[in-house]
Amino acid sequence: MDFELFRTLWGDSRRWDIPLAEARAAGFDGLEARIPPTLTAAQECAAILRDEDAPYIAIAMTGGGVIPNQSASIQNHLDDLRGAVDRALHMNPRFVTVLGGNDRWPASKQVDFIAHAQEVCRSADVLCCFETHRSRILATPWVTLDVIAQLPDVLFTADISHWVVCCERLLDDPADDLSAFIERVHHIQARVGYDQGPQAPHPGAPEYAAALRFHQSIWQQIWQSQLARGYATTTMTPECGPDGYLHTLPFTNVPVADLWSLNIWTGQTERQHFQHAMADCGSKKELG
Numbered sequence: 001m002d003f004e005l006f007r008t009l010w011g012d013s014r015r016w017d018i019p020l021a022e023a024r025a026a027g028f029d030g031l032e033a034r035i036p037p038t039l040t041a042a043q044e045c046a047a048i049l050r051d052e053d054a055p056y057i058a059i060a061m062t063g064g065g066v067i068p069n070q071s072a073s074i075q076n077h078l079d080d081l082r083g084a085v086d087r088a089l090h091m092n093p094r095f096v097t098v099l100g101g102n103d104r105w106p107a108s109k110q111v112d113f114i115a116h117a118q119e120v121c122r123s124a125d126v127l128c129c130f131e132t133h134r135s136r137i138l139a140t141p142w143v144t145l146d147v148i149a150q151l152p153d154v155l156f157t158a159d160i161s162h163w164v165v166c167c168e169r170l171l172d173d174p175a176d177d178l179s180a181f182i183e184r185v186h187h188i189q190a191r192v193g194y195d196q197g198p199q200a201p202h203p204g205a206p207e208y209a210a211a212l213r214f215h216q217s218i219w220q221q222i223w224q225s226q227l228a229r230g231y232a233t234t235t236m237t238p239e240c241g242p243d244g245y246l247h248t249l250p251f252t253n254v255p256v257a258d259l260w261s262l263n264i265w266t267g268q269t270e271r272q273h274f275q276h277a278m279a280d281c282g283s284k285k286e287l288g
Contacts, residue, residue, distance in 0.1 A: 001226065002233040003274045005267045006057050008189075009033035011242040011259070016048045026264050027271070030055035032237040035084045035091075042087040049091060057187065057235065058093035059131075060084035062100040066243070067135050070102065074113045077101055081117055085124045094235070095127040097157040097187065101137030107146040110137040114151055129155035129186040134162045134198070141171060141178060148180050155186040159239065160218050161193025168195050170214040178218070183229075185222045189239040190215070190266050199245040201256050203266055219270065220277045227281060234274070238266035 007023035009016070009031060020031055031049070035058050036042040049056050062080035063072035077100050088096055098121075101113045114130060114137065121128035132138045138147065138156070141163050148154065158181075164170060171178065192203035192215050200208040219236075226234050240246070240262040247256045 001223070001231055001278060003271055004029045004055065004233055004235045005271060006030050006032040006055070006235060006237040008237050008239045008241065008263065010239065016045050017052065020048065020052055020054055022260070026267070028267060030057070030094075032057040032059065032097075034059045034061055035088045035096075039087055039090070042090050046091040056091055056093050057237065058084075058088040058091065058096045060088065060096050060098050060100070060128075062098070063102065066099075066133075068100075068102050070104070072102070074101075074109065074116070077113060078116055078120060081120050085121060085126060089124060089126065093126065095129060095186065096121060097131050098128050099131045099133055099136060103135050103137065103139040105137065107143050107150075110143065111147055111150045113137060114147065114154055118151075118154070127155070127186075129157045131157040131189070132159050132162055134166060140166045141176070141181065144181055145178075148184065154184060156181065156184055157187045157189060158182075158185045158218070158222060159189040159191065160215055161191045161198045164193040164195065164211070164214075165198050170195070170211060172214055172217075182218070182221050183225050185225070188219055188222060188234070188236045190219065190236050190270055191239045191241075191245075192266075197245075199240055199247075201247040202262060203240075204269070216270075216273055220273070223274060223277055224281065227278075236267075236270055236274075238263040238270070240266065 005028045007028045009019060012019050036045055060081055062077040063069050098117055101110055130138060138144045192200045192211050194200055194208060194211040200211060203212050223234055240259050246259060248254055
């Protein structure tokens with residue numbers, strides 16, 4: 001199984017060719033970014049991707065910004081998704097990650113939204129997966145497991161850091177069986193969260209070693225599951241970002257770390273982690 005690394009454009013408003021060149025220089029394969037808000041912008045970005053022969057993972061955000069409009073209905077979210085998918089088709093995405101819905105919706109309403117969203121993407125002949133995210137559907141592991149019981153064919157973009165914050169602990173208790181979720185993960189957004197925050201100041205800092213080990217354990221379980229499911233390639237996007245995630249010094253608001261450096265560190269570390277994990281799988285097969 002191959003490993004492909006994508007650079008997030010969260011917080012980066014430059015023309016896509018600039019961060020793409022930086023990404024390639026740092027060993028990344030492609031870009032992950034929100035679907036541009038207009039057809040003209042989507043076509044401009046599509047031209048860059050095409051000229052650079054760069055793979056793209058699309059993010060469809062529905063119902064407003066990261067924090068959704070609280071009065072937006074399922075139909076409002078689906079209308080946004082249809083428009084986003086129509087624009088994304090010009091960009092030839094690998095797949096679409098849906099950042100949709102509202103965490104205030106009960107599991108039954110989340111199931112309804114996901115089922116209709118799957119049909120929207122199926123009609124457009126594009127693969128979709130649903131992101132685990134605070135303020136949105138799938139905000140906790142428990143509601144996600146309820147959804148899986150009703151929609152066994154759903155695929156996920158796994159951002160485990162959000163669940164660690166929501167549950168205020170690393171989900172490593174013997175009672176925390178996430179296997180049904182792991183078996184349906186299609187894509188990983190890699191950020192190390194901890195019990196009181198979605199983003200460690202630096203994922204390699206020794207004081208966050210336990211959090212890093214937990215996230216790496218989940219990611220490795222996902223790789224093993226994907227290998228068993230016949231995946232030829234796994235995709236990962238290191239996703240340290242701004243917007244209150246990046247720690248800053250009080251009074252000055254000066255960042256304590258450089259975001260791109262954090263994502264490079266995560267990407268390089270996880271590429272090595274993946275290689276070691278796959279080597280271990282090969283050794284076990286030989287022994288078996």
